Amino acid sequence: MEGAATGIGGIVRDVYCMGADVIGVMDPLRFGDPDGPNAARVRDIALGVVDGIAQYGNALGVPTYGGEAFFDASFDDNCLVNVVAFGIVEESGIIRSRVPQEAKHVPYDLILVGKPTDASGFGGAAFASERLDGSAATEKQGAVQVPDPFVKRVLAEAIKDMLKFARDHKVPIGFKDLGAGGISCAFSEMPEASGFGAKIDLDKVNKAFSGLLPEVIACSETQERFAIAVPSRVSRDIVRIFNQKFEMPHLYTGAGAVIIGRVTDDGRFQITHGxxxxxxxxxxAITSGISYRREQSERRRTIVAPAQSSENLKGSLLKLLGSVNISDKSPIYQHYDQEVQGHAVIRPGEADAAVEMFVPGANVALVASIGSHSRIGLVDPYAGGAWSVFEATRNAACVGALPLCITDCLNFGDPEDPGVFHEFVESVRGIGDACRALTLFGDNSPLPVISGNVSLYNQSEKGGAIAPTPIVACAARLDDASRARGFALKQAGSRLVLLGKLHDDLGGSEYERLFGNHGHAKAPQPDFGFEKKLVQLLVAAFANRLVLAAHDIALGGLLVTVAEMVIASSPFDLGAELELDGASAPRLFSEMGGVVAEVSGASWDEFSVLAAKHDVAVHEIGRTTEQAELSVVDDESFSVRIDELRAAHTGRIAEILYG
Structure with missing residues (x-):
């Protein structure tokens, strides 16, 4: 729980440090096999993670707008808690995490703000770069940070007041979160980024208790702390905001703001103690890092044989809907508060992306989405990286938003293993090529990657590395939030169309996990040119209100995608009738085949012209109906009532979390 809460706390602090207001977070999660030999531990971890995110985010007053939860045996020993935060700031108000150049002309002080420093999190960064050994869990507990969202909530308000003071008095400041490495990293990185040095006096640091060794004071990763560089002439004013106006020392014993050092011009980092x-x-020497020449070699991961044989189309569809990776995730996201701040337009479970309005009186909305393919990455890490980008941008476009940028969380095993390092290199190459293909801004500019992080050594002492997991988050712009639509079917008599092309590659799919690949072991390969056209078509179609619903073909393939649109049509309970012209199971359950869209009869001609203009083929696959069922007309025709679909889709997440 503490680790998950820390994930929220750390990423939120990063956004605050830019002068931004945090308006939402998303949490892509990875857990082990809930049915495997480590099932009890997997379930305990999953519940602890969900509780940690909820308790921290809800108390802080930051909405959790979405995410994903994926279960796979490769995460039995190393779960992943990735957190993405979104913030809003006026461009002129952006704060840099470096000492301003004005420090060449006037003296600057270095201020530590937040909780008192203790030994919690000491060695946390080093701990995160070790192979985990379950027998040493107790020994490593001191490396886990202890978060406090209530202190953070007051800090957030005090920071707003401090930033207003800096703006009003035209005071250039530097501002940085204390994360990995604590005081030693934050107060060296900030000056070094501008060519300065620093002198720190550890005796001036506010400490939770006496007797801490200097290395602990300097390197512990106590949560809820910030580093600020300000001109000496206003240092006392800044300290007064935190300590007197917001009374931090009275809120938490030992908390507050203290001047612990000064900026120097000698390019050295000096620490004194006693x-x-x-x-x-x-x-x-401290900040530049170390370069390695890593060996890499391609390897094939063994795909575990499925536990059950494939069934007919109907049986396979129902089992896929109930699988732990596809079924309803509301038992997870119902823990989270989406309504705090009052910005939500589209919420978890309603669409492929979250939509939030953040400017009072304006129609513009921020759209946030996630893309990641751990199992595809096992089969083809290059394709896994590329698909992570394309799924995130598709998801944003499926509510009508234009992707503006991405950030990526790159999660891999031990890079000293040549096979793991090959997976890392290929995944990054796939992300880069995908972004270069998405020239969406009227020129040849690629989709920018504006931030990210790398998490390595996700590998146990037993030698098992996690599946290569690049997680991509996309931020997109929707000029008019009223154009956004969830993926629920909207009305009877509409046409259902496939924008894309079905294939029979099952490598890395959920169908393969359950039933095997039946010789179709290759991972789906992206069409880079098509992905750009698809996004542009969807953005234009939503702008002209030609699309009633759109849903990306991801886990489970085409039939699962349409079934989810039917299930979501409550309370109207519409159905769908598909005519699939002899499509085989591999084609119907293969993933990443495109997007399914609902288009009304009144909009059909205009939509067809627009699709032709964007050079996107439109395949009519069926219609929406008043009958509350999914009906498939094919060589193996069948129908499933909506209540049967819902019962299957309920799945087992609640059972996994609560027993």
């Missing part, structure tokens, strides 16, 4: 110099190093 009047003695305990660190004196060149800044670049």
């Amino acid at each position: 009047g003695r110099l305990v660190c004196d190093a060149a800044m670049d």
